[in-house]
Amino acid sequence: MTVVRETKLPGVGVRHEFNTSEGATVAVIVHHDGRREILAYDEDDPDAAASLLSLSVADTQTMAEILGVSQVSETVAEVRQEIDALTIEWIDLPPDSEFIGLSIGSGRLRTRTGASIVAVIRDGQPVPSPEAHFVLQVHDIVVAVGPSDGLTSLRHILAD
Amino acid sequence: MLSGQEAVLLGAGSTDTALAFLEVGAVVFGLGLLSRIASRLGVTAVPLYLIAGLAFGEGGLAKLDVSEDFVTLAAEMGVLLLLFTLGLEYNDAELRNGLRTGIPPGLVDMVLNAGIGLVIGLALGWSPLAALLLAGVTWVSSSGVISKVLADLERVGNRETAPVLNLLVIEDLAMAIYLPVVAALIVGGTLSETLASVAVALGVVGVILWMALRYGGHLSLRLGSGSNESVLLGVFGLVLLVAGAAQLFEVSGAIGAFLVGLALSGHAQERALELMSPLRDLFAATFFVFFSFQIDPADLVDVAAWAAALAVLSGLTKVATGWFAAKRRGVGPRGRLRAGTVLIARGEFSIVIAALGADLADGPQLGALAAGYVLLTAVFGPLATKFSDQISVRVTKKKPTALQPA
Numbered sequence: 001m002t003v004v005r006e007t008k009l010p011g012v013g014v015r016h017e018f019n020t021s022e023g024a025t026v027a028v029i030v031h032h033d034g035r036r037e038i039l040a041y042d043e044d045d046p047d048a049a050a051s052l053l054s055l056s057v058a059d060t061q062t063m064a065e066i067l068g069v070s071q072v073s074e075t076v077a078e079v080r081q082e083i084d085a086l087t088i089e090w091i092d093l094p095p096d097s098e099f100i101g102l103s104i105g106s107g108r109l110r111t112r113t114g115a116s117i118v119a120v121i122r123d124g125q126p127v128p129s130p131e132a133h134f135v136l137q138v139h140d141i142v143v144a145v146g147p148s149d150g151l152t153s154l155r156h157i158l159a160d
Numbered sequence: 161m162l163s164g165q166e167a168v169l170l171g172a173g174s175t176d177t178a179l180a181f182l183e184v185g186a187v188v189f190g191l192g193l194l195s196r197i198a199s200r201l202g203v204t205a206v207p208l209y210l211i212a213g214l215a216f217g218e219g220g221l222a223k224l225d226v227s228e229d230f231v232t233l234a235a236e237m238g239v240l241l242l243l244f245t246l247g248l249e250y251n252d253a254e255l256r257n258g259l260r261t262g263i264p265p266g267l268v269d270m271v272l273n274a275g276i277g278l279v280i281g282l283a284l285g286w287s288p289l290a291a292l293l294l295a296g297v298t299w300v301s302s303s304g305v306i307s308k309v310l311a312d313l314e315r316v317g318n319r320e321t322a323p324v325l326n327l328l329v330i331e332d333l334a335m336a337i338y339l340p341v342v343a344a345l346i347v348g349g350t351l352s353e354t355l356a357s358v359a360v361a362l363g364v365v366g367v368i369l370w371m372a373l374r375y376g377g378h379l380s381l382r383l384g385s386g387s388n389e390s391v392l393l394g395v396f397g398l399v400l401l402v403a404g405a406a407q408l409f410e411v412s413g414a415i416g417a418f419l420v421g422l423a424l425s426g427h428a429q430e431r432a433l434e435l436m437s438p439l440r441d442l443f444a445a446t447f448f449v450f451f452s453f454q455i456d457p458a459d460l461v462d463v464a465a466w467a468a469a470l471a472v473l474s475g476l477t478k479v480a481t482g483w484f485a486a487k488r489r490g491v492g493p494r495g496r497l498r499a500g501t502v503l504i505a506r507g508e509f510s511i512v513i514a515a516l517g518a519d520l521a522d523g524p525q526l527g528a529l530a531a532g533y534v535l536l537t538a539v540f541g542p543l544a545t546k547f548s549d550q551i552s553v554r555v556t557k558k559k560p561t562a563l564q565p566a
Contacts, residue, residue, distance in 0.1 A: 009538035010254040010325045012316055027317050033430075039317035047486075047495030047548075049317035064242060 017041075036060045089151045089159050090121075093144045099158055105132025113144025113154040177445070187216070191445045200476070202312065203542065204305045207535045208505050209445055213452030214460065214531070218301045231450055238447030239515070241440035242404050242419040242508050243384075246303060246332060247421020248433050258329035265323065265485035266330035272477035274299035281450060282468050289345055290522035296338055297514055297530045298474040302507025302538065307504055309542045320499035323485040327503065335509065336419070340365050342516060347410055361411045367403065368416060372423030382455070384428025392435045412478040414512060451511050452531050454518065460529035467532030475537065475544070478503040494552040504541030510534050516562040 005017045009029070017027035027049055028067040034057045055063060093100065099107060110116050116124040118126045120134065121141040127134070136142070146156055191205075194212055198205035250258075268387030277298030281291025306328065310316050340361035347357055383394050398415050424432055460467075491499065514530030517523045541554030 004279075007322045008254055008564045009316070010258055011249040011303075012325065015317060015322070029317055037317065040407055041319075045492065045494050047319035047491045048498075048549075049319070051317060053313050078225070109404045148381070 006014060033115075076103050086145055087148045087151055088118075088143065089115075089155070091144060091155050093136060093138060093140045093142065094159055097138075097158055099136050100138055103133045103135050104130055107157065109154060109157065112144065113157065114150035115144045115154040117142055117144050119143040145157050161382045173174075179349075183260070184230070188445075189451060191449065195445070204302075204308060204505075204507065204538055206305070206448055206511075207300075207447070207538050209448035210452045210511075210531050213449040214457050216449075217453030217455060232281065234443055235447040235450035237400075238443035238445070239414050239512050240399055240437060240442070240443075241506065242397050242447070242512070243414040243418040244421040244442050245433060245436060245440050247418040248424060248429055249303070250329060250332075250422065250424070250438075251425055251429070252376075252377055255329060255333065258326045259333070259476075261340060262326040262330040263321075265481065265488065266329055266334065267486050269327055270299060270334065273482055276477050280473070284466065284522075284525070285294040286522040286525070290346070290520050290526050292342060292516040293513055293520075293526060294529070296342065297479055297506070297510040297533065298504065299338075299471065300331045300501045300509040300513070301328060302333065302509065303332065304506045305505040305542065306502055309505070311547060313485060313546060315498065316500075317496065318464050318495060319489065320482075320491045320495035321503075322497050323489050323491070324445065324482065324502060327481070327485055331509075332418070336365060336369070336415050337362065339415050339513070339516075344410060346520070347518060351536045357410055360409055361396075364367055364406060364411045365415060365419070366410045367420075368406065368419045372419045376423035376425055376441045377453055379423055380425045381426035382428065383424065385430055390433075391428075392439075395436060396431045396439065397429075414518070427467040440515075447515075447529060448508075448511060451515055451527070455469065455528050455531055456524065459524055460532050463525060463529040464532055466527055467536060470529070470533050471505070471536040473542070474506075482502045493556070494549060497548045497552050498545060500540070501545035502535055504544055506534050506537045506541075 002018050003018050004018045007017075009015055011032075013029055013031040015027055017025060019025050024043075025046065027041070027112040029039065031037065036055045036057075036059075037051055038055070039051050041092045042048045042050065042106040050141040102137075104117055117130060118128070120130050121143065122137065122138070122139075142158060144151060146154070161175045166497035190212060191209060194208040198208050209543045240305075274295040278291050281294035281300075282288070303517070310321060310324070313450050315321055341358055344357040344361045345354060348354060349357070381400070383391065385391075386394075390459050402416040403413030403419050404416075407413040419502070421432075479497070479500030482497040482498075486496040486499035510530055511534055515524045520526065
């Protein structure tokens, strides 16, 4: 099992290095912006590294594919990120909300915030996919999905 | 439409305004040219800005009469933004890691490099406080110059680079204690008053640091979303607010700005760095020029020999520091020399520290010495490290082998 040594480079990223079976030392720097740099160490001066390649995130994936490395873990991480970017939130409508008695469509909420209302919980009963003319009442709980900043602004509009 | 009266009011100031525009415009345009020259030469622009300030300041070639209030405030903001973006560079994992592994080299760094400044300051017959400021000037290497040199010379992947960067982190953190303490000492008073203000200063730093770590994530979420405009205004405003609050407690505002930088993480950190860097460049350039505006070139001539001696001595102590830090990580002699020489360059922080002492009795000499010293180390430090491998080879009489990509 090859040992990969990891060193943090403050302000730059992380350097991973390992010895190949032929005895050369190879390092990969993962920069904070996602760029990867591949380096090889000099035989004569084992502390000096020459940069061989600089790869963007997309290049890294191409490279990994050509090298025949399984991309499963990378892909799983990516799917999770996509879902991570979407958040689900429950927003309680306070009695002083401006939207009490108004329909969902009248606020053009999705256009303004980027978050979609996927359900409304009324008296403990979920109303899935409410229509645009669905009128909100006191103590409704609005269930919305969207990017976190969209949800934040939706909460401001509905509950502040 | 303007009413008649308003038009008159605006019109009354127009000649002054025109003159101010011309002067500020000439200075900023000139700095633009200097920065071009610096990047053509592959050196940092800070020494050139300092020279420009000397030429157009007190006793220089031509005295500019630029609207003093504006330039003073712009220069102060330059310091805040320099420290803010420095704080942005690091995330808390890196800070913790730096603190875990970097204390011994950090102490060696302080004893050797602050020590030499303190000794020379006292040898010059300065007050202990002025000598303490000179200690700060010689202590801190320039993160700005060094990260640029490491990238230019393609040394980021080298094994000695991690200890070098860690040392810079430790120095910057040490400044979070040093700056408020000297700021309190400068305010002065009786012993008990001074002790109280030092305690207050450290307390305020502690509170801001605690809030930065506790609420940093929350703050970053709030500040990092929205349009460029709202991020820029929000972040810039927050930097000024925290710096102003810190200044009220007579803690250096710059440290407040530094801690705001530390507090921001993730998306907010990236966006703030991208949006604030142009502002930083503008205001920081103003700061460097303004600093040397106030230096009489005659003073600089007087202290030139001392500045050269200080540059040589503190160059040697930095080489020793880098050698020690790299050796601890098992780096060979050539790498140790590279680590030592790259640390020689002093820059923005040294000038910030010297500027603190402007009102001391020894302030003019301190300012002149710091300017001369930064000029020398910021120019010759990068050169020394560029040729460090050749020096190693000559010393060990070994045939040089060029680094070739395999």
